[in-house]
Amino acid sequence: MAQSIAKEFTKGLWAELPPFRLVLGLCPVLAVTQSVENGIGMGLATTFVLICSNFLVSLLRNIIPAKVRIACYIVIIATFVTIVELLMQAFVYELFLKLGIFIPLIVVNCIVLGRAEAFAGKNAPHMAIADGLGMGIGFTLSLGALGAVRESLGAGTILGTPLFGPDFQPFTFMVQAPGAFVCLGLMLCLMNLIGKK
Amino acid sequence: MHKQNKYTVSHAPFWHDGDTIATMNLNLILAALPAAIFGILKFGAPALGVLSLAVSSAILWELAFNFISKRDITIADYDAAAIGMLVGMMLPATAPWWIVLIGTLIAVVVGKMIYGGIGGNPFNPAVVGIAVLLVSWKQIFDFDAALLNYEFGFTALAPLAALKHQGVAAMDLFQTRDLAMGCQVGSIGTVFGAGIILGGIYLILRGYIRWEISLSYVAGILLTAFLFRLVNPDIYASPLFHLFTGYTLLGAFFLATENSSSPVNLVPMIIYGAMGGVMTILIRNIGSYPDGTVFAILLINLINPLIDRIRPKALGKGVNNA
Amino acid sequence: MREMISMVVVLTVLSAFSGGLLATVRSNTQDRIENQVLKFEKAPAIKAILSDVSNDPLQDRFKLTTDGIENTFFVGKQDGKAASVAFETKGKGFEGAIGLMVGIDLETDTVIGVRVTTHSETPGVGSRAKDDPSFASQFEGQSLENGFSVKSDGGAIDAMSGATITSKGVCLAATKAQELYTKLKPEINNQITNLAN
Numbered sequence: 001m002a003q004s005i006a007k008e009f010t011k012g013l014w015a016e017l018p019p020f021r022l023v024l025g026l027c028p029v030l031a032v033t034q035s036v037e038n039g040i041g042m043g044l045a046t047t048f049v050l051i052c053s054n055f056l057v058s059l060l061r062n063i064i065p066a067k068v069r070i071a072c073y074i075v076i077i078a079t080f081v082t083i084v085e086l087l088m089q090a091f092v093y094e095l096f097l098k099l100g101i102f103i104p105l106i107v108v109n110c111i112v113l114g115r116a117e118a119f120a121g122k123n124a125p126h127m128a129i130a131d132g133l134g135m136g137i138g139f140t141l142s143l144g145a146l147g148a149v150r151e152s153l154g155a156g157t158i159l160g161t162p163l164f165g166p167d168f169q170p171f172t173f174m175v176q177a178p179g180a181f182v183c184l185g186l187m188l189c190l191m192n193l194i195g196k197k
Numbered sequence: 198m199h200k201q202n203k204y205t206v207s208h209a210p211f212w213h214d215g216d217t218i219a220t221m222n223l224n225l226i227l228a229a230l231p232a233a234i235f236g237i238l239k240f241g242a243p244a245l246g247v248l249s250l251a252v253s254s255a256i257l258w259e260l261a262f263n264f265i266s267k268r269d270i271t272i273a274d275y276d277a278a279a280i281g282m283l284v285g286m287m288l289p290a291t292a293p294w295w296i297v298l299i300g301t302l303i304a305v306v307v308g309k310m311i312y313g314g315i316g317g318n319p320f321n322p323a324v325v326g327i328a329v330l331l332v333s334w335k336q337i338f339d340f341d342a343a344l345l346n347y348e349f350g351f352t353a354l355a356p357l358a359a360l361k362h363q364g365v366a367a368m369d370l371f372q373t374r375d376l377a378m379g380c381q382v383g384s385i386g387t388v389f390g391a392g393i394i395l396g397g398i399y400l401i402l403r404g405y406i407r408w409e410i411s412l413s414y415v416a417g418i419l420l421t422a423f424l425f426r427l428v429n430p431d432i433y434a435s436p437l438f439h440l441f442t443g444y445t446l447l448g449a450f451f452l453a454t455e456n457s458s459s460p461v462n463l464v465p466m467i468i469y470g471a472m473g474g475v476m477t478i479l480i481r482n483i484g485s486y487p488d489g490t491v492f493a494i495l496l497i498n499l500i501n502p503l504i505d506r507i508r509p510k511a512l513g514k515g516v517n518n519a
Numbered sequence: 520m521r522e523m524i525s526m527v528v529v530l531t532v533l534s535a536f537s538g539g540l541l542a543t544v545r546s547n548t549q550d551r552i553e554n555q556v557l558k559f560e561k562a563p564a565i566k567a568i569l570s571d572v573s574n575d576p577l578q579d580r581f582k583l584t585t586d587g588i589e590n591t592f593f594v595g596k597q598d599g600k601a602a603s604v605a606f607e608t609k610g611k612g613f614e615g616a617i618g619l620m621v622g623i624d625l626e627t628d629t630v631i632g633v634r635v636t637t638h639s640e641t642p643g644v645g646s647r648a649k650d651d652p653s654f655a656s657q658f659e660g661q662s663l664e665n666g667f668s669v670k671s672d673g674g675a676i677d678a679m680s681g682a683t684i685t686s687k688g689v690c691l692a693a694t695k696a697q698e699l700y701t702k703l704k705p706e707i708n709n710q711i712t713n714l715a716n
Contacts, residue, residue, distance in 0.1 A: 060533075065526045072533055079537040083544050090548040093555035171299075173333040182307060189311065193265075 005130045008119075012134025018111045019142045019184075020191045025111040029143060030180040032102050036159050039147030040140055041095045042102060045084050047136025049106050050115060051129055052080045057120040058128035064121075073116045074107070081107045111135060150174045150183055218315065221405050222275035226282050228396030228405075229451065233286055235392050236385035240290035240347070244385045247292050248285040255281025255301040262310045276315045280304050283323035283451060286386020287444060287491075288330075289343040296337055300326040320498040321455040328491045340382050351380040356442040357487040360434050368434050376441035383443070390441040397450030406454035409466040414449040415440065417474020425482050433482055444490035445477065452490070458498040465504040473497040561593075561620065564634035565605050568622035569595035576605060581710045583703055590699065594711055595622075601711045603631055608699060610692030613684040614639040617648070619692035623663065623700055625711075633658045633693060638685075645685035654679050654686070658693060663701070666694035 016022055019029045028046070033039040056076050057064075064072045085103050088096040096103065106112065115135055120128040151157055154174030156164050173179045237244045259277035263270050272278075284300045304326025309318045331338055340355035356376065359367035371381065379389035387393070400406045422436035439445060444452070453459060453473050460466050473493050480489025557577055565576050572595035579594040595603040605622040617638045622631035635649035648654055657676050658667065667690040668674030669683065678686035700707070 064529055065522060067522070068526045068530055071530060075530070075533050075537055079540060082541055086541075086544050086548045086552070089555060090551035093552075093559050097559065169334060171333050173329050176332065178332075185311075186307075 005127060008123075008127050008130040009134040012131065012136070012138040013141070014138075016135075017138045017142060017191075018135055019139065019146075020188055022111075022114075023188070024114060025109045025139065026184070027105065028102050028109065029146060030177070030184060032099055033143055033147040033150055033180065034154070034175045035151040035157075036144055036147040037095070038098055039143035039145075041092070042099055043136070043140025043143040045088065045099075045103060046106055046109060046112065046139055047133070048084055049077065049080045050112055050136045050139075051132040053077045053112060053116055054120040054128040054132035055125055057116045058123060058125045061121050069121065070113075070117070073113060073121075077112050077116065078107050111139060146180075146183060146187060149187070150179065154179065218274040218276065222279040224400065224403055224405055225279045225451070226275070228400045229282055229286060229386065229393075231392035231395050232386045232389045232447075233282070235379055235389035236286070236290070239379065239388065240344075240385060244290035247288055247290055247297055247385060248282065250294060250297045251285030251288070251301055252278050252281040254298050255284065255305050258302050258305040259310065262306055266310070268314070271314055274315060276309075277305055280309065280322045280326075283386075283447075284326050286447065287323070287327045287384050289337065289340055289384050291343045292337055296330060296334065300330050302326075303329045316457045318457050319502070320495055321452050321458050323455075324452055324491055324494045324498070328495055331486070331491055338384075340384070344382050349380075349382070351375060355382045355487070356438070357481065360438075360442075360481075361487045365430070365432060365434055368438055371438070371442075373437045373441060376438070381442065387444050387447045390446050393446040393450055397446070400450065400454075406450065407459070407466055409463060410454050410459055410470040411449045413467045413470030414453050414474045417471035418445060418449075418478060419474075420471075421475045421478035422482075425478065439478060439481065443481075443488035448473065448477065448490040448494055452494050453497065458501055460501055460505040462505065462508050464507050465501075468504050468507075469497050469501060472500065560618075560636050561607065564620035564636045565593050565622075567634050568605055568620060568632040569593070569603055572596055572603065573598065579714055581714060583706055583710065585699070585703060592707060592710070594714060601625060601714070604707060604711070605631075606696065606699070607636060608692045608695040610688040610690070610695065612638060612640050612648075612688035613645050613682070617685070617688045617692055619689055619696065621658075621693060621696035621700075623696075625708075628663045628700075630658050630661045630663065630693075632656070633689070635689065640682070640685050645679075645682045647679055647682060648685050648689055651679070654689075663697045666690075666697055668694070 012018070014021070018024050019026060028042050032042045053073070053076050057073055060072070081104060084106070085096075088103060115131060119131050123131070148158060152163055153171045156162060156168045156170050174183060233248060237248065255277040256272050259272050260270065263272070281301050284304050285297065288297065288300065304322045308320060308322030308325035309315065312318045337343065339358065341358055354367070354370065356367070356371055359370065375381070377390040379392070381388050397406070397411055401408045401411065418439055419436040422434070422439045425433035426435055453470060460469050476493035476496050477489045480486060480492055486492070562577060569576050574596040576593035576595050579596065580591055581594075582589055582591050590606050593605045594601050595605065603622055603624050605620055607618050607620050609616045609618055611617070617640070618636040620634045620636050622633070623629070624631050633655050635655065638646065638649060640646050640648065661667070661675070667676055669676050669678040669686050669690055671678065671683070672687070674690065676686065676690055
């Protein structure tokens with residue numbers, strides 16, 4: 001039992017790593033990873049929604065009629081997203097300003113609905129939490145990693161601390177939109193290279 | 198009827214005429230030499246340094262990628278060398294070494310190798326490299342600042358930047374003949390317009406590039422600039438001014454004609470070239486960048502697969518009542 | 520039929536539960552969010568306008584309701600006496616509402632300064648209303664007798680080139696502030712006296 005919980009948890013960290021392995025949820029991956037802080041903030045907000053919605057969906061999986069399950073999932077997910085939005089406004093307002101429209105858009109993030117439909121709707125609550133936690137942490141780490149690459153090259157800083165000397169001329173391409181695509185592509189390439197071995 | 202539509206094929210045996218990708222790329226480099234040598238003579242040792250570093254680093258990046266991806270070594274086809282040469286020619290002589298290295302890295306690896314190497318690239322690799330540099334380090338391409346310490350016997354202002362900042366009055370500072378003969382401030386390989394045309398004509402005569410693309414590109418430039426001039430001569434510069442400044446000629450003869458990112462049929466080639474010319478002038482006259490050639494060529498590369506669908510009807514297709 | 524009923528019941532209960540949860544979270548975070556908004560959006564503008572006051576205008580604030588709209592007024596004191604008041608009005612810009620913080624000297628009835636607080640104007644064009652101080656500084660020291668308008672409308676304000684609509688929006692907000700101030704002046708004075716006690 002404990003083994004399978006561990007399995008559900010770890011699959012989100014590597015084998016089914018959302019953005020790089022499943023290539024899911026790319027909208028926030030591309031849009032908010034200009035810096036590590038934004039990436040991790042977005043990742044944590046998504047993780048919270050994932051765990052809560054997975055838990056609730058799994059808890060109600062025998063009550064929800066099959067025909068309206070998507071509508072029910074959306075209600076559950078939207079509720080938690082709104083809660084996250086309110087909490088972020090109340091406690092981390094600066095981060096909320098930076099992430100802006102992408103917080104409400106967690107509702108349509110395919111990872112959240114995808115996990116509810118593919119996993120939580122068919123498995124017991126403790127498994128669903130493990131799954132949500134694993135996926136969420138995997139997502140957060142991916143966003144953080146992409147943010148780290150883009151921030152360090154594009155602005156010369158990590159979490160706002162300068163990395164290089166004053167002579168460094170930032171590679172601004174990396175923090176712009178096309179840089180996000182190129183960077184994501186190279187990360188995917190690297191993942192496949194490592195995964196193949 | 199255009200000759201490309203006659204596919205006369207005789208019986209085997211066939212005889213290979215000895216032409217290879219390597220000879221094509223060597224000819225390309227040879228054709229670029231007049232303009233490049235002029236640049237070296239004009240800007241001195243730093244220009245030679247930038248060009249050598251660009252060519253050698255482009256080859257090394259390709260070699261490194263060959264090793265990492267465990268493919269056959271492909272540097273012997275001189276394609277990387279040609280890309281490096283073009284990247285170098287589009288940089289100012291004072292470009293720092295790391296700019297050259299990053300430019301060729303992006304050109305060769307991101308622009309070509311990750312698509313599967315030669316023939317697989319949807320964009321002109323050299324243009325991809327330069328575009329990324331241009332977006333990231335705009336100040337490097339400020340030729341006025343870059344070449345501040347040079348003494349020239351002519352107006353030491355980058356023509357397109359002057360046009361952007363001072364308006365059409367700046368045009369009076371330059372004679373078209375001087376511009377064509379290389380009396381202007383700019384990147385290493387693009388100041389000597391006549392040399393580029395010479396190289397371009399050589400390539401056309403040898404059949405390595407398609408005259409349709411070059412000609413329609415130049416026509417697009419001239420026509421669009423002429424129309425702008427017609428509407429308001431107080432704001433917009435003359436067609437010939439646009440033709441002999443910036444990357445225009447290099448774009449027409451060396452960049453837009455790159456094999457795998459340009460169309461193969463007559464009508465698509467003409468649309469492709471003309472669009473490039475039109476976009477270049479639009480970006481120059483309306484956009485915020487002084488020179489639009491780089492972005493214009495990326496744009497026409499992008500529409501290439503689409504317009505290449507305009508092609509002769511294949512025999513036997515499209516019969517419904519069979 | 521049973522399925523029908525269960526679908527309706529489940530969805531209704533779920534939505535009701537979600538609504539209740541959201542209402543609870545909202546009522547618990549409302550005050551904090553208001554403080555956060557004040558701190559991050561209004562505070563910089565207020566501090567910039569009421570720069571030489573001895574108190575904290577964020578603390579000395581009161582609310583007045585006119586025509587069903589609630590406005591918050593921030594009072595600036597000098598030598599323990601109320602000297603100026605700042606409040607926010609909205610004007611219609613190119614892309615939506617422009618929030619404008621207007622500071623008024625209570626004695627001379629002139630504008631001390633204005634700052635754009637929130638806007639959704641085009642970055643680099645309309646956004647200069649907020650980022651470029653030379654536009655906003657035109658309002659400084661203007662009398663409140665008449666409204667404000669751009670020069671092409673017969674006023675005294677130079678519109679920002681390329682951003683006439685935004686400039687007009689800012690003028691509209693300033694005019695609204697003038698109207699509001701003229702109308703509410705007795706009440707404002709009242710409130711300030713209350714505040715002092």
